[in-house]
Amino acid sequence: xxxxxxxxxxxESLYIQVYQHYRDLIMEHRLPEGSRMPSLRKCxxxxxxxxxxxxxxxxxxxxxxxxxAKAQSGYYVTGIASQEPAPDKNTARKHPDVRYDFASSGxxxxxxxxxxxxxxxxxxxxxxxxxxxYGEPQGEEDLRQVLCEYVRQHRNISxxxxxxxxxxxxxxxxxxxxxxVADRKTVSFPTPSFVQGSTVFSDYGFQIHxxxxxxxxxxxxxxxxxxxxxxxxxxxxxxxxxxAGTHGSLIIEDDFENEFVYLQxxxxxxxxLSGGHEVIYIGSFxxxxxxxxRLSFMVLPPSLAESYRQRASFYNQTASKAEQIALCxxxxxxxxxxxxxxxxxxxxQKTKALLQEVRKIFGTDSQIQIGAAGTSLALTLPxxxxxxxxxxxxxxxxLRISILRExxxxxxxxxxxxxxxxxxxxxxxxxxxxxxx
Numbered sequence: 001x002x003x004x005x006x007x008x009x010x011x012e013s014l015y016i017q018v019y020q021h022y023r024d025l026i027m028e029h030r031l032p033e034g035s036r037m038p039s040l041r042k043c044x045x046x047x048x049x050x051x052x053x054x055x056x057x058x059x060x061x062x063x064x065x066x067x068x069a070k071a072q073s074g075y076y077v078t079g080i081a082s083q084e085p086a087p088d089k090n091t092a093r094k095h096p097d098v099r100y101d102f103a104s105s106g107x108x109x110x111x112x113x114x115x116x117x118x119x120x121x122x123x124x125x126x127x128x129x130x131x132x133x134y135g136e137p138q139g140e141e142d143l144r145q146v147l148c149e150y151v152r153q154h155r156n157i158s159x160x161x162x163x164x165x166x167x168x169x170x171x172x173x174x175x176x177x178x179x180x181v182a183d184r185k186t187v188s189f190p191t192p193s194f195v196q197g198s199t200v201f202s203d204y205g206f207q208i209h210x211x212x213x214x215x216x217x218x219x220x221x222x223x224x225x226x227x228x229x230x231x232x233x234x235x236x237x238x239x240x241x242x243x244a245g246t247h248g249s250l251i252i253e254d255d256f257e258n259e260f261v262y263l264q265x266x267x268x269x270x271x272x273l274s275g276g277h278e279v280i281y282i283g284s285f286x287x288x289x290x291x292x293x294r295l296s297f298m299v300l301p302p303s304l305a306e307s308y309r310q311r312a313s314f315y316n317q318t319a320s321k322a323e324q325i326a327l328c329x330x331x332x333x334x335x336x337x338x339x340x341x342x343x344x345x346x347x348x349q350k351t352k353a354l355l356q357e358v359r360k361i362f363g364t365d366s367q368i369q370i371g372a373a374g375t376s377l378a379l380t381l382p383x384x385x386x387x388x389x390x391x392x393x394x395x396x397x398x399l400r401i402s403i404l405r406e407x408x409x410x411x412x413x414x415x416x417x418x419x420x421x422x423x424x425x426x427x428x429x430x431x432x433x434x435x436x437x
Contacts (some may be wrong), residue, residue: 006228014049026066027081036068037075059303076401094096098395100428103402105291106419111346112290116335117326134326135317139166139297139310144326147283150331155255156272157281162306168294168318170282171196171252176315177280177298178204181250184216187222190225197254213243221379222270223258227404227414241274257374258284259288259340276301285327288339295319295327347375347418354417354425361429371425375418378404383411383436394435399428411436 016250025031037043044051058075061067067075092382106240125131131318138144144161151157167173174197187201187280197219198208222232232240238378244251253270271281271419273380284296300308330336333337351370358368358379368382387403404412413432420428 005397007199010028014057015053015060018047019060020047020053022057022061023064023066026061029081031077033077033079033082035077036073036326037077044363063297069233069311078165097360097398098400099398100424100431101400101420101430102413102415103400104416104419107393108288108346108350108419108421113338117289118268120330121322121325125321127131127325129187130325135319135321137312137315139164139317139318139319140324140328142323143324144297146328146331151281151283152167155258155269155281156298158272158276159299159365162309163300164297165300165303165308166297166319166324167294168296168320169286170284170296172318173198173282173296173298174200175400176308177304178206179311180304181217184250186212186215186221188212189219193227194219194221213240213249215249215250216249218244219252220270221254221256222258222267223373225398226369226378227374228369228378229257230373231267231372234349237267237270237273241270241279244278245274249278252282253279254282255334256284257287258283259343261339271299278303281374285336288343289357291424301326304407339437350417350422351377352377353422354415357425357429358415361433368430376414376416378412379415380410380412382409384413385415385436387411388437394432397431397435399431399435401432 022037024033033038034173037058038046038056040051043054047054058067062069062075065078065080068078069075084169129354141161144164145165147163147164147166150161151159165173165176167176178201182204184206186207186209187198188211189198190211192198192210201217202208206217218240220232220238225232239294240251243249251270251274255269258266269281271279278301280301281299282296283298285293287295289295327336351374355368355370356378358366358377360383362379365382369378385393387406389403391403403415404414406412
């Protein structure tokens with residue numbers, strides 16, 4: 001075997017050269033599948049290298065699947081060279097660049113002061129001793145104290161820090177909650193669009209219903225009853241609390257987007273209306289701050305709070321300890337209140353601007369639904385396309401849309417203004433009009 005291996009490098013380099021040599025022979029089919037490799041002794045003699053160097057090369061070839069060892073027989077070439085290469089994920093078909101995104105549930109770039117949040121994160125990271133330990137399963141105590149005061153001021157909820165559980169997102173909270181309410185069997189959601197919540201309950205064996213007030217658990221989002229931001233009126237809230245109380249039902253109040261109510265006065269929480277009995281309140285900061293800051297909390301009624309404390313040590317905290325420390329001081333210094341006011345002004349202005357453009361472009365051919373909260377509106381248009389085809393056609397033109405429902409000859413779109421700039425509303429609406437027409 002006439003080979004030249006460079007001896008000036010260290011032994012590791014020599015065995016890699018042998019490995020690469022045989023790898024190339026195998027992949028070029030010059031050593032066919034099933035053929036026997038030279039023995040370690042013979043190969044070492046032919047290449048004038050140590051047996052250890054050859055053995056290391058063979059072991060690497062075996063580890064990477066090029067050869068296989070057979071007891072008392074030696075090494076044999078595998079069929080790796082004949083296998084179809086795995087598809088390169090990076091070569092997957094790419095969608096055209098999206099210029100306008102009406103389907104995004106993200107936040108406006110101008111809505112958040114990154115520089116301010118960075119200062120609080122840096123301050124939290126300087127608390128060396130505190131960061132050396134795992135976070136409290138229930139959430140950092142000082143943040144729970146701050147949240148206790150926060151919900152009292154903003155949602156008229158009276159509770160103690162011991163009633164609050166913090167976690168990374170609503171789904172994580174539901175994973176904690178489901179074992180606490182395992183004696184109940186059925187849960188009702190407002191619509192099938194509550195996929196994340198219904199999935200968790202289904203995984204724990206609950207029967208899922210929709211708009212069924214006779215279920216054991218009633219999951220509602222009263223500040224966001226529809227995708228376009230309709231709010232449950234006070235009369236309906238009181239009726240629900242009374243009905244659940246008389247029938248022994250448990251209410252889960254997901255207060256999603258309550259902070260974005262700007263076309264009417266805020267309505268009282270179900271938790272406060274019930275006096276804290278058999279209502280679980282859930283709040284989140286993903287919309288107020290950033291979707292990537294996964295901090296949510298729930299306020300448990302006394303009966304469940306005690307059950308949770310008996311099980312708390314079984315859980316690990318899923319939310320970042322540093323982010324909890326940062327958020328605690330962020331709220332104490334009044335920045336969350338200022339952030340809420342900023343977002344109300346911003347999204348109120350943007351929603352009105354989008355409404356104006358939609359009316360201007362689509363006129364009387366359209367039906368528009370808009371609620372008192374949120375960052376979206378529902379637009380119903382005459383349309384001959386199937387929803388799937390319309391979405392694909394729009395995407396090919398650089399427009400991302402969300403289909404709310406389809407009816408014969410009509411389609412309803414959900415248009416979100418949350419992450420688009422106001423300057424893009426007019427050209428995006430004009431493009432949508434061209435696509436639908």
